[in-house]
Amino acid sequence: MTALRRLLLALPAAAALAACASKSNLVVVLPEADGHVGAVVVRDEKGERVLDQAYAAAGSGAGAGALKPVEVAPEEVTEIFAPALSAQPMPPRSFTLYFISDSDRLTEDSRAAFGEVFAEVAKRKAAEVVVTGHTDRSAEPGYNDRLSLKRAKAVRKLFVARGLPPDSVIAAGRGEREPLVASADGKREAKNRRVEITVR
Amino acid sequence: MRGLILIRSALVSLFLIAALSDRATAQAAIGQVKTASGEVTVLRGGASQKVVPGDHVFASDVFETGADGSVGITFADNSMMSLGPDSKLSLDKFVFDTTTHEGVFDSSLSNGTLAVKSGQIVKQTPEAMKVRTPGALLGVRGTEFVVRADGGSR
Numbered sequence: 001m002t003a004l005r006r007l008l009l010a011l012p013a014a015a016a017l018a019a020c021a022s023k024s025n026l027v028v029v030l031p032e033a034d035g036h037v038g039a040v041v042v043r044d045e046k047g048e049r050v051l052d053q054a055y056a057a058a059g060s061g062a063g064a065g066a067l068k069p070v071e072v073a074p075e076e077v078t079e080i081f082a083p084a085l086s087a088q089p090m091p092p093r094s095f096t097l098y099f100i101s102d103s104d105r106l107t108e109d110s111r112a113a114f115g116e117v118f119a120e121v122a123k124r125k126a127a128e129v130v131v132t133g134h135t136d137r138s139a140e141p142g143y144n145d146r147l148s149l150k151r152a153k154a155v156r157k158l159f160v161a162r163g164l165p166p167d168s169v170i171a172a173g174r175g176e177r178e179p180l181v182a183s184a185d186g187k188r189e190a191k192n193r194r195v196e197i198t199v200r
Numbered sequence: 201m202r203g204l205i206l207i208r209s210a211l212v213s214l215f216l217i218a219a220l221s222d223r224a225t226a227q228a229a230i231g232q233v234k235t236a237s238g239e240v241t242v243l244r245g246g247a248s249q250k251v252v253p254g255d256h257v258f259a260s261d262v263f264e265t266g267a268d269g270s271v272g273i274t275f276a277d278n279s280m281m282s283l284g285p286d287s288k289l290s291l292d293k294f295v296f297d298t299t300t301h302e303g304v305f306d307s308s309l310s311n312g313t314l315a316v317k318s319g320q321i322v323k324q325t326p327e328a329m330k331v332r333t334p335g336a337l338l339g340v341r342g343t344e345f346v347v348r349a350d351g352g353s354r
Contacts, residue, residue, distance in 0.1 A: 024350035025335055031344070038318070038342035041327065044335055052341075062352035064335040081346045084284035084315040087270035089234035091317075092278050126254035128232055128274070132298070145299070170276075172298035200234075200274045 024062040026080070028055060028072050042067055092200035093120055096180075097155065099193040102139070102147070104154040118162055120199045128200050129164065131155045133173045136192040137185045141175055149173030155195050229256035230294040231275035238285070239266030262290045265312065277303060279319030279329065287312020292332075296321055308332040309349040318343045 031037050031054040039052035046066035049058060055074060058067035078085070095117045097110035106114070121127045133148035133155075152171035159169045176192070183189040233255040240251040243262040251263070257273055265271060265287045272282035277296045283289055288311045296303035301324035309331060318340050322329045327339035334351035 024348070024352070025333055026348040027333075027336070027338060027345060029345045036343075038340075038344060040345050041339035041341065043337045043339065051345075058336075060335055062350040064351065067336050077346060080348060081284065081313050081315055083270045084282050084287075084313040084346065087235050087237070087272040087282035087284070088315055088317070089272040089274045089280050089282070091280075092274070126232055126234055130278075130298075170298070174299060177300075198278060200278060 022061055022068065022070055023059040023072070023080075025065075025067060026057060026059040026070070026072070027051065027067065028057040028077055029053065030055070030077070089200070090124060092198050095120075095197045095199070096194050097197065098190065099151055099195075101136075101188055101190070101193060104147070104150045106155075114158060117197055117199070118159070121159070121164060124199065127164070127168065129156075129159055129169045130198040130200070131159075131169065131171045132196045132198070133171070134178060134180070134192055134194050134196065135176050136187070136189040137176045137179070137183055138188045145173050145175040147173075148175050151193075151195050155197065227258050229276075230259050230291070230296070231257035231273050233257060233271060233273055235270070235272035235282070237270055238268035240264070240269045240271045240283075257291065259291060259294045262288065264288045275305070275319060277301070277305070277319035277321045279305065279321065280317040281307070282315045284313035284315075287314065289314060300324070303328060305329040306332070309347055310334065310351055311349050314347045314349075316340070316345055316347070 027040060027042060029037060029040055029051045037052065037054045039050055042049045042051060042058050044066040051058060055072055057070050057072040059070040060067045097113060098107045099105060100107060121129060131152040133152035135144040135148045152173055156169045156171040160166050179192045180194065181189060181191045183192060233251055233253050236251050236253050241248050241264050242251050244258060251271060263271060263283060265283050265285055267285050269285050270283060274280050290308045292308055293304055293306040301320045303321040305321050318329050322340050322342050326341040329340040331338040331347060333347060333349045
């Protein structure tokens with residue numbers, strides 16, 4: 001009886017210890033700010049497991065053993081990962097500016113909106129800017145690749161003119177690959193004639 | 201006269217070779233350090249140096265943090281990684297095409313804690329981003345997750 005009692009008493013402590021040991025190696029999928037949850041595929045010597053729920057986790061003890069499903073509470077994630085999570089950079093912020101058809105000149109509204117974009121740049125430490133040009137589908141894809149890059153470079157110039165170091169502004173063209181709104185080939189669409197600016 | 205021309209053209213080609221190889225070896229940055237506190241170092245080309253915000257990050261860099269260290273990095277595809285204390289992360293491979301968004305991002309966490317937000321590489325090609333840990337290979341389908349590694353070597 002005493003032996004059994006001792007065993008029963010020892011059980012929770014042993015379980016807690018085992019739980020801890022099985023989290024020396026740990027992977028936890030987190031919900032995004034908008035509530036969306038992504039997925040991570042864990043592959044090891046025992047096979048493959050997809051973690052695709054908020055706080056879905058796999059863990060193992062120290063060393064290179066296979067990972068097993070483990071329960072992890074949000075508070076536990078905060079506790080274990082607080083320093084890493086608080087070292088995360090500010091999330092990138094995106095802006096869109098629009099162009100006059102078949103040109104690298106901004107529309108009047110977009111020229112005015114540029115000030116707001118620059119304010120975001122000024123706010124950040126070690127700011128970088130990525131300017132990605134896009135076109136509508138009124139010309140050939142090859143031409144649109146070139147036009148989209150021309151648009152991106154024109155906006156890049158505006159940042160450099162305001163004093164941002166040239167190597168902190170990247171210009172890229174995406175042609176007609178990523179329309180903001182769907183449109184038929186050969187058709188003009190003002191909403192797709194744009195640059196997307198990411199400040200990070 | 202002919203000798204002079206020969207020497208001159210030899211010099212010109214030497215200069216060209218130097219210029220070309222310089223361009224070939226001048227590696228493009230793959231990211232930038234945005235936050236750093238406490239002891240943070242990077243191992244690059246065999247030399248270890250201190251890390252401060254604003255530093256450029258290159259493929260093959262190995263970041264290490266001390267007992268009080270943490271560091272946050274943004275990459276060319278907008279993905280983000282940050283390390284907690286006593287951590288070691290190798291950026292094994294990073295390739296990103298800004299036009300097609302195709303790419304590869306392989307890293308290894310051998311010790312410590314890592315927080316990840318995947319970016320455009322994963323959005324374009326799920327699992328093109330991989331994080332290796334002592335016991336597993338993680339294929340990233342997006343977007344936010346955390347990893348702790350303990351290889352048991354200490």
